[in-house]
Amino acid sequence: DTGVSQDPRHKITKRGQNVTFRCDPISEHNRLYWYRQTLGQGPEFLTYFQNEAQLEKSRLLSDRFSAERPKGSFSTLEIQRTEQGDSAMYLCASSPEEGTGEQYFGPGTRLTVT
Amino acid sequence: DAKTTQPPSMDCAEGRAANLPCNHSTISGNEYVYWYRQIHSQGPQYIIHGLKNNETNEMASLIITEDRKSSTLILPHATLRDTAVYYCIVEYGNSGYSTLTFGKGTMLLVSP
Numbered sequence: 001d002t003g004v005s006q007d008p009r010h011k012i013t014k015r016g017q018n019v020t021f022r023c024d025p026i027s028e029h030n031r032l033y034w035y036r037q038t039l040g041q042g043p044e045f046l047t048y049f050q051n052e053a054q055l056e057k058s059r060l061l062s063d064r065f066s067a068e069r070p071k072g073s074f075s076t077l078e079i080q081r082t083e084q085g086d087s088a089m090y091l092c093a094s095s096p097e098e099g100t101g102e103q104y105f106g107p108g109t110r111l112t113v114t
Numbered sequence: 115d116a117k118t119t120q121p122p123s124m125d126c127a128e129g130r131a132a133n134l135p136c137n138h139s140t141i142s143g144n145e146y147v148y149w150y151r152q153i154h155s156q157g158p159q160y161i162i163h164g165l166k167n168n169e170t171n172e173m174a175s176l177i178i179t180e181d182r183k184s185s186t187l188i189l190p191h192a193t194l195r196d197t198a199v200y201y202c203i204v205e206y207g208n209s210g211y212s213t214l215t216f217g218k219g220t221m222l223l224v225s226p
Contacts, residue, residue, distance in 0.1 A: 004157075033213070033214075035214075040218075041216075041218065042199075042201060042216025042217055042218055042219055043158060043214070043216050044216070045213040045214065045215070048213060056213065058213075091157050091158070093157075093158075100146065100163065101146060101148065101163070101205060101206070101212040102148065102160045102163055103160060103212075103214060104160060105157030105158045105159065105160075106157050107156060107157050108156075108157050
């Protein structure tokens, strides 16, 4: 399967702990996006990478959140000092440079903060 | 905020066509209409997109009105596996990059 993959699929953590999620995009896609989805809502944009450069960040991405894409391939999203309000599905998507905006999503990482 | 309006839910009988409407009255000339769907506990799946002309692919057809203020996604022969939340999104896409703004979508329930 050459789709977008995310790891882990599920994460349960205690409040105050740090967590890190990984996203592997489709190999030839140089654009990578992170979204967050809470129960009953549509996904919300967090941040965007073109190759290794982080070009856009939503105001939703507080100081406790950091994302990297060091070699322009996989990306990580870290949340420090987790809070219960961070409980959500974290989705990664990728798209090709030559496309017309369509994005291909991974299965998501479900985070539960207790 | 999302630039689109969709009914919160729709029902469809298996084997019949599902027609999902979307209003986007403030769409600008170079904004595309995208449709995605999200099956329970999965990531969103791209379905189709269009600018002005009607589009068809192996999954669905997209009909855009001449004034571009509304569109309809058509699943010609709905199956139980088409039960999902369907999102209509209006965004700039001609640069190959867009940050999708999802609304709440339409929950389509396909029944036997």
